[in-house]
Amino acid sequence: MDAKDPLAAKRAEFYLPENTIYLDGNSLGPMTHAAKDRVNAVMTQQWGDDLITSWNKHQWIDLPEIVGEKIAPIIGAGPGQVICCDSVSINLFKVISAALSLNPSRHKVLSQNDNFPTDLYMTQGLENLLGREKCQLVTTKEEDILDSLDESIAVLMLTQVNFRTGRIHDIQSITEKAHQLGILVIWDLAHSAGAIPVKVDEWGVDFAVGCGYKYFNGGPGAPAFVYVAEKHLAALEQPLSGWMGHASPFEFSPDYEKPPSIKQFLCGTPGVVSMSVLDASLDLFTDINIEMIREKSLALTDLFIELVNQEESLNQLEIITPLEHDERGSQIAYCHDDAYAICQALIAEGVIADFRAPNILRFGFSPLFLRYADIEKSVELLIDVVSEKRYDSEQFRSRKAVT
Numbered sequence: 296m297d298a299k300d301p302l303a304a305k306r307a308e309f310y311l312p313e314n315t316i317y318l319d320g321n322s323l324g325p326m327t328h329a330a331k332d333r334v335n336a337v338m339t340q341q342w343g344d345d346l347i348t349s350w351n352k353h354q355w356i357d358l359p360e361i362v363g364e365k366i367a368p369i370i371g372a373g374p375g376q377v378i379c380c381d382s383v384s385i386n387l388f389k390v391i392s393a394a395l396s397l398n399p400s401r402h403k404v405l406s407q408n409d410n411f412p413t414d415l416y417m418t419q420g421l422e423n424l425l426g427r428e429k430c431q432l433v434t435t436k437e438e439d440i441l442d443s444l445d446e447s448i449a450v451l452m453l454t455q456v457n458f459r460t461g462r463i464h465d466i467q468s469i470t471e472k473a474h475q476l477g478i479l480v481i482w483d484l485a486h487s488a489g490a491i492p493v494k495v496d497e498w499g500v501d502f503a504v505g506c507g508y509k510y511f512n513g514g515p516g517a518p519a520f521v522y523v524a525e526k527h528l529a530a531l532e533q534p535l536s537g538w539m540g541h542a543s544p545f546e547f548s549p550d551y552e553k554p555p556s557i558k559q560f561l562c563g564t565p566g567v568v569s570m571s572v573l574d575a576s577l578d579l580f581t582d583i584n585i586e587m588i589r590e591k592s593l594a595l596t597d598l599f600i601e602l603v604n605q606e607e608s609l610n611q612l613e614i615i616t617p618l619e620h621d622e623r624g625s626q627i628a629y630c631h632d633d634a635y636a637i638c639q640a641l642i643a644e645g646v647i648a649d650f651r652a653p654n655i656l657r658f659g660f661s662p663l664f665l666r667y668a669d670i671e672k673s674v675e676l677l678i679d680v681v682s683e684k685r686y687d688s689e690q691f692r693s694r695k696a697v698t
């Protein structure tokens with residue numbers, strides 16, 4: 296399978312430590328050589344030699360748009376609708392506010408009760424700020440979302456790939472149903488962008504946000520992105536009206552004036568080093584397409600599931616990720632009472648996976664650097680850890696701050 300893999304050459308673009316199989320690229324993508332080279336150039340030639348002139352000379356000022364335009368085709372967005380800035384959380388605050396501003400006769404924001412917490416927390420923050428008559432978070436179970444849509448809802452905010460289970464929502468049909476009821480939609484693409492084909496324009500998505508540090512390999516704390524459908528740019532209002540999002544920032548006018556473009560989603564000065572790293576890593580996507588990535592992701596996850604299924608000693612691992620391809624993201628999750636300790640023991644064997652409370656062992660599959668041979672090896676080590684109970688020690692059971 297590795298010999299026939301059209302993405303095989305991409306692995307050489309990454310720095311990967313020896314004797315490590317990295318099944319956590321869905322949480323923090325590994326370093327690319329391009330990223331390291333760019334950091335050196337930004338620090339020495341740009342910041343070092345060219346100092347503040349780099350804002351013009353090295354286009355620092357245009358980076359949010361340059362990076363946004365690199366992300367756009369990967370999520371099916373036409374030009375002028377994606378910008379790179381801030382974190383997913385901050386961008387959620389902006390788009391929830393913006394969506395509410397476009398639907399002023401309603402105030403409910405519907406989400407899934409097991410959505411990634413920040414999506415819920417940011418809405419709760421806005422609810423506290425505006426009062427419940429202006430913004431009210433309503434949550435429902437995954438299976439009840441469609442039935443919970445009605446004309447009292449202003450905004451539907453969902454994450455395409457569930458961070459725990461890896462289950463995929465059908466963006467197109469949910470968006471269509473929401474629109475029929477006058478509801479605007481926000482999609483969190485944190486676990487999709489760079490791994491799953493998304494067509495935000497074609498599917499009529501109103502707003503989307505996503506991560507730079509997962510499948511885009513932008514480095515720890517890399518800036519996020521925000522997508523806003525062009526048709527909304529003129530009418531919406533977003534409250535984080537910082538100077539970088541002003542129509543003419545260098546006029547230094549005392550009054551905010553919004554630009555007609557996606558630049559209105561900028562707030563303050565971008566973190567240039569971090570954004571440059573993301574910009575460099577995104578170049579890995581230029582000569583491939585997302586369908587190739589998806590095909591390999593499904594093959595990797597199929598192989599992992601099949602190898603785990605074949606092994607009797609692993610039958611206490613209960614898969615909670617859907618087996619159907621169109622419902623499965625680029626990750627696999629198993630429940631096990633000792634998931635935390637198993638995860639730590641696996642890490643000690645060189646297989647980096649992660650744990651999500653209370654009992655989920657989660658494996659992420661990043662097709663740009665993983666080989667099929669890595670899947671085989673990682674399942675072999677998982678078998679050793681579980682069948683020999685190598686995880687059953689205090690060393691692996693004591694919890695660390697970041698899990």
Ligand SMILES: Cc1ncc(COP(=O)(O)O)c(C=O)c1O
Binds near residue numbers: 384385414
């Ligand atoms: C679905 C989802 N949304 C948002 C976030 C958080 O994004 P940020 O830390 O950039 O605010 C994450 C992961 O950290 C996530 O998985």
Ligand SMILES: Nc1c(O)cccc1C(=O)C[C@H](N)C(=O)O
Binds near residue numbers: 321322485
């Ligand atoms: N952003 C993270 C961080 O700063 C530390 C540890 C993990 C993360 C994550 O990305 C968590 C991730 N979104 C998840 O799906 O669990």
